[in-house]
Amino acid sequence: MSEKNGQRRLLQGNEAIVEGALAAGCRFFAGYPITPASEIAEMMSLRLPALNGTFIQMEDEIAGMGAIIGASLAGVKSLTATSGPGFSLMQENLGFACAAEVPCVVVNVMRVGPSTGLSTSPAQGDVMQARWGTHGDHPVIVLAVSTVVDCFATTVQAFNLAEKYRVPVIVLSDEIVAHTRETVVLPDPADIMVIDRIHPGVPPEWYIPYEDNSRGVPAMAAMGSGYRHHVTGLIHDVRGFPTERPEEVDAFIRRLFRKITNGFAEIQITRSVMMEDAEIAVIAYGAVSRSALRAVRLARSRGIRAGLLQLITLFPFPRKAVEGVLRQCRRVLVPEMNMGQMIREVKRVNLATEIVRHNRVDGQFITPAEIYDHLLSM
Amino acid sequence: MSEKTNSVRHDYLRHDKKFPHVWCPGCGNGIVLGSLIRAIDKLGLGKDELVLASGIGCSGRMPVYVDFNTLHTTHGRALTFATGIKLAKPALTVITVMGDGDATAIGGNHFIHAARRNIDLTAIIINNQIYGMTGGQYSPTTPYGSFASTAAWGNIEHAFPIAELAVTAGASFVARGTVYHAAMLDGLLARGIAKKGFSVIEVMSNCHTQYGRRNQMNDPVTMMRHFKEKAVSVDRAAKMSAEEMNDRFTIGVLADVDKPNYMEEYQKIRERAQQH
Structure with a gap:
């Protein structure tokens, strides 16, 4: 890819994800065809062999997810890409990657659900599934892309975070970003920071x-x-x-x-636009943040002090950045292409009420006495 | 003899860490494990270059006990993980061990596609004709008419012949053995592991605890006798009528064919792409 770097290129979002993955050192892709993510697999099948990498089309998304975990365990950075129905099938093995701490990147190009839904229309309905789709208590990193440039940079970031924290990273794209063509200037490979997992330093x-x-x-x-x-x-x-x-x-x-x-x-990445003196704000992510940016600029042109907080990282939820916005602004609008998923996370950043948690994660039952004691201590 | 055998086993086992094992006394899994170790020893494979991957169930616990690169995956998915490992690092010898429910129910799709694709993997399928770990529910290989915890009135489904399924799906090497014919099993496993391409070794094994108990074969010895009586060599079976073979099964090598394996083909694609 070096011959094309530093040059202006007309790419669609899915292609930019491929470029980002390859720049980050990804050399293995396993997946299953699905609209609107298929271009990622197609481009990988074209590009990987020349880089001594490996592409394989598996029998389903369950197998695609299993294969990328296997490749990563063997030391090769790995990617799979899918959309809603396939993402549902991946949840089982995604949980394995969380539990066994296997770095890997999963791209979910969101389309309208539930079920087969609208296979060629964009949506943001998989946000909570990305966070909580696999069973059991587990940490995961979820990033969202809004432009073709984002697709490149955020995919590089996704691999870096996966490697650094030994965790699967989910990149949420959507049908708009995936199929929008924009002119982008890809950075020179020498300018891209690539992080690799740490190998043992002991015998x-x-x-x-x-x-x-x-x-x-x-x-x-x-x-x-x-x-x-x-x-x-x-x-x-x-x-x-x-x-x-x-x-x-x-x-x-x-x-x-x-x-x-x-x-x-380091993980909680956000982008603030015109927030310095904002009185009202929009909190948005993915393709919707582009509309939000436009709306904020319009408002500014009419003398309204509006600002935008774009969430690149959805999970772990960038609480600090959101709290800042809530402290500063009278009103906050949270537009999303779903019935309201991230808004609940924003509402949870509620400073008026003290909310105390009580957790056990050792496989033992929480007893009434424990809860009683905790209540009394509050 | 036994001293030599034990020393071989000890060399490959995490014997100081992970024993006693979880299997019932008399379980066939231990015989398969012993056989696998003798086969590996015979082939002279180093522990660092070996991967043993499993799914879920009693067989799924096998990797814990051996001192290789070991992987205990999700239910039915061992072959998908193994595929990724082999493609990422072709120098590794990758063996999967699965149960009958694991490989042919929840993992059935992965199984036939792995056979069709012909990646250089070895699939050992321990067929005890039941879901043992979860309490004796019927599996895709539970014989018609026999009893299980979810077939209290008798099983009305028909069993998969796993080895024949593998032949049809295109595996390069397919064999069936039993835990009674342990010496033969050593040889079948060694041939399967050495074979370039996808190999399947189905091993008829006893779960007297969950299957035998419900089907008038209450102990390991009775089940061993059953395997001894019902197993027919491939050569002898060829001379027998379908009626004579009715409740019997063949043992030996069912298929051994040479065809291009996935990695060799993929390497050619890489070379073509790099010259382009």
Whole structure:
């Protein structure tokens, strides 16, 4: 791709995602055809062989997700791309990637659902599925793209975050962004920051595959690199072997969350436009943020002090940035192509009421006594 | 003999970490594991270059016990993960171990497509004709008329012949063995692992706890006798009538064909793309 870099190119969003993935070092794609995401697979099948990478069209999206996890475990950065129905099928193995901490990137080009829905129309209905689609308590990173340039840059970012935090990263696109053609200038590969997972720095006999550290992200050894270990979707101890001991289960689940919490400052990406003196604001993401930007500019031209907070990161929810907006503005509009999914997250950033949580993640039941004691202590 | 055998086993097992195992006393899974280790030892494969991937169920616990690169995936999906591993790192020898429900019910689609695609993988399918871990529900290989916890009045579905299914789906190497014919199984597994292309070794195994108990074969010995009596070699079966073969099954090599495997073909595509 080097010969074309630094040049102006007319690309559609799906093509820019491919360029971003390749620039980030992705060398494996497995997937299944689906509108409006198929161009990503088509471009990957064309581009990967020349880069010594591998493309495979699997029998369904379940298999596509399984194959990219396998490739990533073998040390190769991996991508799959789909739309709503396929994204539903991927949830099972997506959970495996969360539990076993396998870096990978999943692009969901959203279309109208539920079910087969409107296969060629855009929507933002999969936001909560991206966050909570697979069963069980799990952390995940969800990014949203709004322009063709975004598709490139955010896909690079998605791979970097996946590698750095050993977590699947979901990129939410939609039919508008996917099929819009825009002129973009792709950066020179030398100017792109690419992050790779950290390999163990100790000899194999000292390697503890899921050992905690200050970042909460264990070093990751590829299969075949001499660091033989066990990988499972069962809750496991630091050596990777199944455990049911409450203290080990608790430590495991809490570390999964802590590693993301530790990275909030870096992971929670937002873009503020004309927010400095804004009195009213729009909070938007994906293609809708383009309409929002236009609307804000219009308002400004009429003397209304409006601003835009665009969410690039949807999850972990960029609470700090949203809180700032809520503190500053009288009214906030949250436009979305769904019945209201992110607005609930925005409403949750509610400073008037103290909301206290009580959690257990060690496989043990929360007893009435625990809750009673906590209530009394509040 | 036994001392030599044990030392081979110990060399490949995480014997100091992960034992005792979760399987019932007399379970056929241990025989398959022993056989697999002898086959690997015979082939002289190093532990670092081996991957053992499993799905969910009693068979799914096998990778924990061996000192390879091991992977315990989701139910039915072992072959999809294995596909990714093999394509990403073709130098690895990738073996999957699955159960009958795992491979032919929830994973049935992946199974036939892996056979059709002919990626150089080995699929060991331990067929105990029942869902053992979940409590004896009928599987796609539970014989017609037999009993299961979800077939209290007798099973009215018809069983998949797994090995024959694999032949039809296009696997390069297909064999069937039993846990009674352990020495033969060593050889079948070694041939399957060595074969370039997709190999399937179906192993008829005993779950006396969940299947036998409900079908007048209460203990491992009775079930072993059953396998001994019902197994017919491929050569002998060829001379028998369909009627004679009625409740019997063939053991031995059902298919061994040479055809281009996926990685060889894909390498050609890479070369073509790079010259372009």
